[in-house]
Amino acid sequence: MTQTVETLFDTGLERYKAGEAATDLIPVFKEVCDRAPKLSSAWICLAWLYLLEDKPNSGLKAAQKAVKLNPQDPQARVNLAIAMLETNQKGVRQHIDVTQQLILVNPEWREEIQNSIADGLSRKPDWPSLVKVKNWIFGD
Template identity: 55%
Template sequence: MTDSLETAFEEGLERYKQGESPATLIPHFKQICDCAPKNAPAWACLAWLYLLDEKPALALKAAQKSVKLDGRPPQSRVNLALAMLDNGSTGVRVHIEAAQQIISLDKNIRDDVADNIEDGLTRKPDWKSLQRVKDWLFSA
């Protein structure tokens, strides 16, 4: 990713952390994905924003792209599982198990995923599929 795209990505993350709405951030991350279509983290962020903005079909496409580009980050797997649940798709277990395996290996990664889930539940408290994923990942 070029410096300007990296700067745009970091700026988008900061805006998200400051509480900007997913609806206003989606075009920002969509543009990053359009300019850097092989950037898995940007696709993961876009999927998360679509999920928060009640656009599960778009989230599914973005999450699939993120996992296809790089299936190692557990947050990408979590996003894909969420999008699949929100779309009524099958095959969620494989992504939950992959995320469980990865977070079991590194406490910092586990903490990051847990923090992201809590952030999602704060921004969208009635998100049933996120609560299910949280239970699957952290109640074992």
């Protein structure tokens, strides 16, 4: 029996939260993106997993798709900023500025971004691009 897109996504997310390696989860989220190409949250997750696995070009493509689908999602913007830094793209500041505006509007998003950054640094300590993005967004 084939899993629904929602079940596949939720299962992948649970596996990630349980500490499963990003490399094992990339195929899960690729399948979700293939089956539901307009689901921005799946593209956001896929971009994050690629970035954790030092695949910045794939991460950039997924992050661009996520931002295109949902320009008001701060995590999509954070992922894109990281991917742009890691692929030496210009225009990072714009995404940092939008993220700062979004987290001012919604305090829950601020907490989500802080948690996401903490998670990223726990999985990939001393991640230079993530540390830069964190400092730019939060001024730490």
